[in-house]
Amino acid sequence: LTLLETIPPYWKPMFHSFVKRxxxxxxxxxxxxxxxxxxxxxxxxxxxKPLLIAQGANDPRVKKSESDQFYEALKEKNISATYLIYPDEGHGFQRPQNQMSYTALAEKFLSECLGGRFEPITNEKEKSTVEIIEHKAE
Known part of the structure; x- marks a missing residue:
C-alpha cells in the first residue's frame, strides 16, 4: 500500500498501469x-524463521520506511531479524565495498540459520557503510 502512495514523481504517468497490474x-x-x-x-x-532485510536508504522505489515498518513488526512479534541498511545506496547496491559486505553478511546469516560454514568476515564490513540492526527472538 505504501509503495503506491510514495511512488517517485517520475512514475506518476505509469500509476494507472501499476494499479491495473x-x-x-x-x-x-x-x-x-x-x-x-x-x-x-x-x-x-x-x-x-529468522529474516534478513537489506535496504538502500536512498531507494526511490522501496522506501526505507517500508523496511523499517516490516522490521519493527517482526521485532514486536519477537521474530529474529537482521536489518542491513546501506545509507549511501539506492535500489540495488552499486558500490563494490557494499556489494562485498552484503554478500559476506548474507553468507554468515545463511550459515547461522541453515548450519554450515562461512568465510570469516575480515574487513568487508569496515570498508562498507552498512549499519546492522539485529533482533534475536527470546
Missing part, C-alpha cells in the same frame, strides 16, 4: 482493502 487502487476504499489483504506487513506475524 496489482489489482487494487489505493485511492478507493475497496482498493485499499484489497491491497492491505495482500501486503507483506499484514502477514509479518506469520514469519516463523
Amino acid at each position: 496489482i489489482g487494487g487502487d489505493p485511492t478507493t476504499p475497496e482498493g485499499r482493502k484489497f491491497l492491505k489483504e495482500r501486503s507483506p506487513l499484514t502477514y509479518a506475524k506469520q514469519v516463523s
Whole structure:
C-alpha cells in the first residue's frame, strides 16, 4: 500500500498501469482493502524463521520506511531479524565495498540459520557503510 502512495514523481504517468497490474487502487476504499489483504506487513506475524532485510536508504522505489515498518513488526512479534541498511545506496547496491559486505553478511546469516560454514568476515564490513540492526527472538 505504501509503495503506491510514495511512488517517485517520475512514475506518476505509469500509476494507472501499476494499479491495473496489482489489482487494487489505493485511492478507493475497496482498493485499499484489497491491497492491505495482500501486503507483506499484514502477514509479518506469520514469519516463523529468522529474516534478513537489506535496504538502500536512498531507494526511490522501496522506501526505507517500508523496511523499517516490516522490521519493527517482526521485532514486536519477537521474530529474529537482521536489518542491513546501506545509507549511501539506492535500489540495488552499486558500490563494490557494499556489494562485498552484503554478500559476506548474507553468507554468515545463511550459515547461522541453515548450519554450515562461512568465510570469516575480515574487513568487508569496515570498508562498507552498512549499519546492522539485529533482533534475536527470546
